[in-house]
Amino acid sequence: MRDFEDSTLWRISAFERMREETGTTGYTRPGGLSVLPTTLMSDLHGMDRNVSGGDVLEVIAACLRHREPALLYLQHEELVWPVTLFPEQALYHSPRDMVQATSRGLADLKLITIETPGVRPPGHWMHERVAQAEHYRPLASLMWLMALKGPRQTLLLEIGGTAAYRVVKNPADEGLVVPGALGPAVERLRRQSVPLRDIASWPGMSLERASRLLNALYLSSALLVTRTNPAARTEPGLVRGLLGLGRPRR
Numbered sequence: 001m002r003d004f005e006d007s008t009l010w011r012i013s014a015f016e017r018m019r020e021e022t023g024t025t026g027y028t029r030p031g032g033l034s035v036l037p038t039t040l041m042s043d044l045h046g047m048d049r050n051v052s053g054g055d056v057l058e059v060i061a062a063c064l065r066h067r068e069p070a071l072l073y074l075q076h077e078e079l080v081w082p083v084t085l086f087p088e089q090a091l092y093h094s095p096r097d098m099v100q101a102t103s104r105g106l107a108d109l110k111l112i113t114i115e116t117p118g119v120r121p122p123g124h125w126m127h128e129r130v131a132q133a134e135h136y137r138p139l140a141s142l143m144w145l146m147a148l149k150g151p152r153q154t155l156l157l158e159i160g161g162t163a164a165y166r167v168v169k170n171p172a173d174e175g176l177v178v179p180g181a182l183g184p185a186v187e188r189l190r191r192q193s194v195p196l197r198d199i200a201s202w203p204g205m206s207l208e209r210a211s212r213l214l215n216a217l218y219l220s221s222a223l224l225v226t227r228t229n230p231a232a233r234t235e236p237g238l239v240r241g242l243l244g245l246g247r248p249r250r
Contacts, residue, residue, distance in 0.1 A: 010080040057152040073112040076105040089121040090139045106149040144176045147216035153208045164193040164231040166224045195233035
């Protein structure tokens with residue numbers, strides 16, 4: 001079986017063959033919890049979150065919301081990229097840094113499945129399951145990358161609907177790169193609460209770019225979402241379901 005210390009990633013064909021032949025994945029280690037917490041799994045299976053083939057950013061957001069560690073198997077082009085999230089420690093573990101992912105691979109990133117972690121965070125008393133220090137990286141950088149360049153083009157469900165948005169801290173202060181028109185947009189959002197449709201109309205922005213920016217800010221704990229602010233407006237493209245519950249168009 002593949003060791004977490006190995007920097008070589010599975011090819012998707014080899015990974016699927018392993019699962020078919022053994023019923024297990026190649027990056028797991030014995031001795032941990034066998035299933036994810038029921039509260040997290042309930043969240044993942046609810047609100048249109050399908051774990052297998054599901055929305056990567058929504059799954060990451062759910063893990064952060066519940067502050068639960070999880071091992072995500074991500075399909076990046078023809079490779080399986082194992083990423084373990086540690087929300088409590090604000091770290092993630094991966095054999096390779098996700099900044100090495102190609103733009104095309106990020107845009108088409110898919111979640112294969114999610115499991116309990118095979119490794120522990122640095123400093124854990126089960127030191128034999130703590131991986132090499134260089135394989136742990138800041139979680140904020142991963143979330144920022146996934147939000148700006150990943151497959152999701154619309155707002156996360158948690159922050160969609162009727163709302164106004166304001167930035168409460170500068171992401172650049174934490175080393176997060178705010179490219180192009182996103183930089184001026186962040187500065188304007190630090191001064192006022194604004195609905196999504198207004199942000200999308202700013203120079204160099206669009207509905208997709210505005211949505212990606214707000215997702216990135218939200219996952220970085222840099223966004224204040226208000227529902228009662230006079231500036232709050234309904235999310236563009238919102239359609240109504242049978243019971244009047246809104247769903248953003250995909």
